[in-house]
Amino acid sequence: MSIVFRWLLRVAAGLIGFVVVMVVLIYYLAGQSLPDYDRTVRVTGPSAPIEIVRNNADVPHIFAETDPDVFFGLGYAHAQDRLWQMTIMRRTSQGRLSEVFGPQTVSTDRLLRRLDIYRLAAQSVGAQDDQTLLALNAYSAGVNARLAEINDDALGRGAPEMFLFNAPIAPWTPADSLALVKLMALQLSGHASDEVLRARVSLMLDDPARVSDVLPDAPGSGVASLPEYSDLFPGLPRYAERTGTQRAPLTPVARRGMAGASNAWTAAPFRSAAGGTLLANDPHLGFTAPSIWYLARLELASGGVIGGTIPGIPVVMTGRSDKLGWGLTSAYLDDQDLFIERLNPDNPEEYQTPDGFKPFESRPxxxxxxxxxxITLTLRWTDNGPVLPGSQYDLDAITPPGHVVALSWSALSPQDTSLSAAMAMMEATSVQEAIRLNEAYIAPAQNLSLIDKDTIALKLIGAVPRRDPQHQSQGRMPSQGWRPENRWQGRMPYASNPEFVSPTGGILGNTNNKIIERPFPDHISFVWGDTQRVNRWQRLMQTREVHTRDSFIEAQLDPVSFTARSLLPLIGADLWFTGQSAPDGTQERQRQIALSLLADWNGEMNEHLPEPLIYSAWLRALNERLMRDELGPLADEFKHVDPLFIERVYRDIDGASIWCDVRQSAPVETCTDMARLALDDALYWIGDTYGTALESLRWGDAHQAAHDHPVLGDVPILRYFVNIRQSTSGGDNTLLRGLTSGEDPAPFENVHGAGYRGVYDFADPDSSVFIISTGQSGHFLSRHYDDLAQLWRRGEYIPMSLDQDLARAAAVGTTILLPKGE
Known part of the structure; x- marks a missing residue:
């Protein structure tokens, strides 16, 4: 027995030793790719020495004698910190993920190949102006200099992920950067999926008037009646079930409601306490680890520029110079249309046009x-755009037999000069100059907020499709591609894009809300990203005569839900407790406690309070009860509660209270019945998930910001090192926006929000501040992988200064890039 015991000890010790050795080896190999920020390197490409000064937050301040050398330094810094992120984004745009990840990403590659954005990006290289071409080439050379250094010095393949997913890294090219701009456009576009959903709802509901309940228009003038989708394509079944397609891994196509959002607001000097213009901006995207954003300062010949960049793209997307500040919000411009193309019954390689049948443009x-x-695909294009796979957006559910679907989208331009416009804007010296330069901007459409020392402005930038007033569906549902009135007729004049300069009130802002009311086809969009946050923003802006940098920060971080304040009195009108207390431990008692808490709540979605969780669970359960009965499986598409839908139902707008009656039951249920039943559903769910002590609940336990690694985030053990989780305040409809996942088992996980925040004060520019939601480094062994995350969670910022002396005084490392041969 003792011999067996001794051998067991030896085996156990051996296994432990082996594990320790393997951990040390893995740590050593992964650590080889950690960049050394304090060194001198000789590289091929620059014309003179380049200095990259990194402050204690790892923000690179790049100094050089020429602008191309500055962009060389930015490319080198991006590749130092975010090489894995850059290469995966490039592979995504190329439709080449499956070369690394195998069959699981084939559906994503199929879509990107069919959209052909990489080939279109390559064609767009020649459309850029000379200055942008110089910058693109220099930036590419900087990335490639880092790749050469990794190869020459055996620096751990450049990123720890490369050991797990080893694949050759091709040299970076200008087309790669342009392709990432188009990839961002895809991530920010949601109108195609909205068209399909409207068509499916139209087919599902017996009463066409109910479509306006579940897919309501933003407040404002109504839209003329549209044809039913079944009238456009009579061969389709009345009830179109989804195809059951699962969401593809690493897909850049956002789920419904997550195609992009943002906040931005500006104040003129007379509305500023210090007498200078103010701008606050927080763009919203899906959370990842690391964040999509990367902070950087470029010292150009025209002056310093600092703000948020996206690795792979050599431009400051949101930030400031000493003369201009700019911020971005998703414009929700309707720049996508789906076209049902009729195949020639005698030759499926042809499709119908206004002039007869025509062959597809195709290639393998x-x-x-x-x-x-x-796998060999046959890529096909019609006059309207690329033909999409039926699995995308559940197109199979709304496509008649003998037809295919093509996509028109402004981002598919082969002459896309968006990057040239963004590049030129970094050197603009006034608001008017910046507006003029952005005429060259194509996609993704954005609301551009601008300030100089005297002026504030908001301008929609991006190509607005020109549609025929007789368009069958007004671009709201897929339409017949062979009818000339449905096809795009070029681009609207840039001067007609909505523009607001120096308003008399001195305040401008956008929360993705409806910014203009025009009749079709000058309407800009029927689908907007916000009907709620704008109400809270208006209140915060109008309750102060003058604003400061701190009041703009306060608005960015405001967790109060206008939606909760407006909906709770509606749905709980007949439920607030007025009688005797129920016995402890009963469901009625739980309901009384919940209603008592909500009655005294001010709508603040604070992470430490129980009320936000009770309220959110109640609305989710109510939404499910109202929709499931009418929509069946299609209710799965409505993961987030639309406050306008709930308001229409509980105010009985145009008979919308009919949603409260359960069709399958004999009694007629009232909306009060539905509210009570939904509250019980919510309390049962909370009890099973978080316990029955309602007063002890914390919203932050359910509303954790999920900055997950896109590839390694689900790997056991490793996920604890690569994922960044934080308890957060805010919610779907607060200015401190933290959009919930809507997906079981964690429906209130915070998955989409402000990965970047910046506030620029032109009364004292060096008091401007910014922050990102993770850290600068994409290397999970780096202390800069998550060092900014807790600052971001607490609502803190770091300085945004263009003072060179301050940058050098706070330096924790300086990299000198010397031309080879010196």
């Missing part, structure tokens, strides 16, 4: 797949 494309045979 081979997808190489790791550990599987390659």
């Amino acid at each position: 494309s081979i997808i190489e797949i790791k550990d599987a045979p390659p």
Whole structure:
């Protein structure tokens, strides 16, 4: 027995020793790719020495004698910190993920190949102005200099992920950067999926008037009646079930409601306490680890520029110079239309046009797949755009037999000069100059907020499609591609894009709300990203005669829900407790406690309070009860509660209270019945998930910001090192926006919000501040992987200064890039 015991001890010790050795080896190999920020390197490409000064937050301040050398330094810094992120984004745009990840990403590659954005990006290189071409080439050379250094010095393949997913890294090119701009446009576009959903709802509901309940228009003038989708395509079944397609791994296509959002507001000097213009901006995107944003300062010949960049793209997207500040919000411009193309019954390689049948423009494309045979696709284009796979957006559910679907989208331009416009704006010296320069901007459409020392402005930038007033569906549902009145007719004049300069009130802002009311086809959009946050923003802006940097920060971080304040009195009108207390431990008692808490609540979605969780669970359960009965499986598409839908139902607008009656039951249920039943549903769910002590609940336990690694985030053990989780305040409809996932088992997980925040004060520019939601580094062993995350969670910022002496005084490392041969 003792011999067996001794051998067991030896085996156990051996296994432990082996594990320790492996951990040390893995740590050593992964640590080889950690960049050394304090060194001198000789590289090929620059014309003179480049200095990259990193402050204690790892923000690079890049100094050089020429602008191309500055962009060389930015490319080098991006590749130092975010090489894995850059290469994965490039592979996504190319439709080449499956070469690394195998069959699981084939559906994503299929879509990107069909959209053909990488080839269009390559064609757009020649459309850029000379200054942008110089910057693109220099930036690419900077990335490639880092790649050469990794290869020459055996620096751990550049990123720890490369050991797990080893694949050759091709040199960076200007087309790669332009492709990432188009990839961002895809991530920020949601109108195609909205068209399909409207068509499916139209097919599902017996009463066409009810479509306006579940997919309500933003407040404002109504829209003329549209044809039913079944009238456009009579061959479709009345009830179109979804195809059951699962969401593809690493897909850049956002789920409904997550295509992009943001906040931005500005104040003129007479509305500023210090007498200078103010701008606050927080763009919203899906959370990842690391964040999509990367802070940087570029010292150009025209002056310093500092703000948020996206690795792979050589431009400051949101930030400031000493003369101009700019911020971005998603414009929700309707720049996508789906077209049902009729195939020639005698030749399926042809489709119908206004002039008869015409051959598809087609070519083969081979997808190489790791550990599987390659797949050959036939890419097809019509006059309207690329033909999409039926699995995308559940197109199979609304496509008649003998037809295919093509996409028109402004981002598919082969002459896309958006990056040239963004590049030129960094050197603009006034609001009017910046507006003029952005005429070259194509996609993704944005509301551009601007300030100089005297002026504030908001301008929609991006190509607005020109549509025929006789368009069958007004771009709201897929339409017949062979009818000339449905096809796009070029681009609207840039001067007609909404523009607001120096308003008399001295305050401008956008929360993705409806910014203009025009009749179709000058309407800009029927679908807007916000009907709620704007109400709270208006109140915060109008309750002060003058604003400061701190009041703008306060608005950015405001967690009060206008939606909760407006909806709770509606849905709980007949439920507030007025009688005797129920016995402890009963469901009625739980309901009384919940209603008592909510009655005294001010709508603040504070992470430490129980009321936000009770309220959110109640609305989610109510939404489910109202929709499931009418929509069946299609209710799964409505993961987030639309406050306008709930308001229409509980105010009985145009008979919308009919949603409260359960069709399958004999009694007629009232909206009060539905509210009571939904509250019980919510309390049962809370009890099973978080316990029955309602007063002890914390919203932050459910509303954790999920900055997950897109590839390693689900790997056991490793996920604890690569994912960044934080308890957060805010919610779906607060200015401190933290959009919830809507997906079980964690429906209130915070997955989409402000990855970047910046506030620029032109009364004292060096008091301007910014922050990102993770850290600068994409290397999970770096202390800069998550060092800014807790600052972001607490609502803190770091300085945004263009003072070179301050940058050098706070330096924790300085990299000198010397031209080879010196």
